[in-house]
Ligand SMILES: Cc1cc2nc3c(=O)[nH]c(=O)nc-3n(C[C@H](O)[C@H](O)[C@H](O)COP(=O)(O)OP(=O)(O)OC[C@H]3O[C@@H](n4cnc5c(N)ncnc54)[C@H](O)[C@@H]3O)c2cc1C
């Protein structure tokens with residue numbers, strides 16, 4: 465005899481967890497099914513632990529730069545060397561301690577039987593069948609498997625993904641990173657700062673290829689200046705292991721190259737967790753190539769009563785997007801449940817901000833220049849680009865790498881998109897996001913009185929670069 469619920473949520477990601485609480489508070493009998501950790505990727509393997517480790521990397525970076533600020537480190541006898549004029553202010557990294565900080569901050573099988581019934585394997589191995597009137601799928605994604613001929617010859621402990629790399633107890637001597645997106649860049653720069661040699665192999669023409677090329681070129685310059693080797697338009701095609709080293713062959717524009725390293729990080733994208741759900745049994749449609757569950761702007765799948773939230777429905781894959789998906793279902797299924805004529809909440813025209821936690825950060829909101837020109841072919845699209853070394857606050861803190869860029873519709877004065885590759889770029893981006901949410905014209909930011917010296921006051925001068 466199966467148990468019946470009003471609502472079943474599969475996966476306790478950034479949407480599923482608050483949604484289960486909201487349903488329960490609304491007096492609904494709710495089941496939340498989670499196969500690993502409550503809270504999902506963000507708090508267990510994603511945002512929270514990575515940003516904790518990145519904070520350690522930043523401390524190592526600033527400690528090495530102590531001399532730029534006239535500060536010498538007296539511990540471990542290093543100051544003596546520094547004062548003797550050693551230009552490389554040495555810093556040692558205790559990787560076990562870095563990992564412990566990460567661990568401290570983070571303190572099978574289930575499937576559809578039909579569109580209302582789910583088989584759940586419990587922790588003790590027993591199976592239960594449950595049914596629900598409404599089913600919400602929030603199962604997220606996982607790292608794509610390494611796809612490189614010969615990789616099976618490399619010892620497993622040397623092959624890492626975004627989760628297992630955070631469990632290293634020592635700094636790799638040379639980290640080879642396959643993929644130059646968010647994960648490749650955040651970890652690549654982190655391990656460079658912790659003391660590893662780092663080589664990034666990126667298949668695309670640019671790092672983070674969804675960004676405008678002027679932004680990615682500046683980012684490339686920054687990571688190269690940090691001592692990271694980057695190969696663009698480079699495809700890794702085979703791997704082998706000999707003499708304690710991983711060897712990989714890549715095809716690059718300059719010809720075939722052989723690279724060696726101690727560890728390899730696969731950061732070439734993520735794939736949705738759908739296989740164990742048995743979607744065909746419920747008749748749920750999914751994208752045949754990548755596996756993402758297909759849904760409309762109200763997050764409804766093709767099967768009535770079944771919804772998809774978060775990464776499992778395809779990009780953009782961010783914590784705050786998954787959380788907004790929760791708000792949409794909360795509005796439509798709870799708040800508006802007794803008012804069928806209320807306007808439903810949807811994801812249409814949702815403003816999407818995000819921050820890559822490189823240093824400096826890359827914050828972005830809205831449209832990129834290429835997207836604005838495609839979306840509004842008849843509008844006068846203008847851009848304003850200002851190097852961060854025009855920003856007084858960035859100069860004072862000696863962190864003036866990068867640039868900011870706004871994209872506007874000059875016919876309406878509306879800001880269409882904004883990027884800030886710069887110190888606290890995510891926070892500067894959020895100021896412009898707020899202006900976009902309030903439909904403020906760009907001149908309002910130009911003419912605002914911002915406190916001096918703040919990063920915000922750069923929004924007075926940026927517009928002098930409009931063209
Ligand atoms: C290294 C890394 C860093 C990141 N950093 C950021 C960042 O700084 N900012 C940001 O916005 N985003 C970041 N992200 C992305 C972010 O983590 C995700 O977009 C976010 O977690 C949203 O995921 P979700 O709600 O779709 O599901 P998830 O958080 O992925 O949760 C899905 C849950 O479903 C469970 N599950 C899967 N299959 C089943 C099943 N069959 N039955 C039961 N349970 C199942 C999983 O165990 C998991 O707990 C990062 C991701 C990674 C990997």
Ligand SMILES: NC(=O)c1ccc[n+]([C@@H]2O[C@H](COP(=O)([O-])OP(=O)(O)OC[C@H]3O[C@@H](n4cnc5c(N)ncnc54)[C@H](O)[C@@H]3O)[C@@H](O)[C@H]2O)c1
Nearest residue numbers: 643644645646647665666667668731732733781819820821
């Ligand atoms: N700060 C953040 O918000 C943050 C941080 C980490 C991850 N995330 C989310 O997680 C998602 C996944 O991150 P990701 O970095 O794995 O994916 P990604 O899609 O951002 O980047 C993967 C990169 O790998 C390259 N690539 C793919 N196959 C390759 C190959 N064989 N050889 C060389 N390069 C190859 C692609 O060209 C791409 O640029 C992101 O898109 C993002 O939504 C967000």
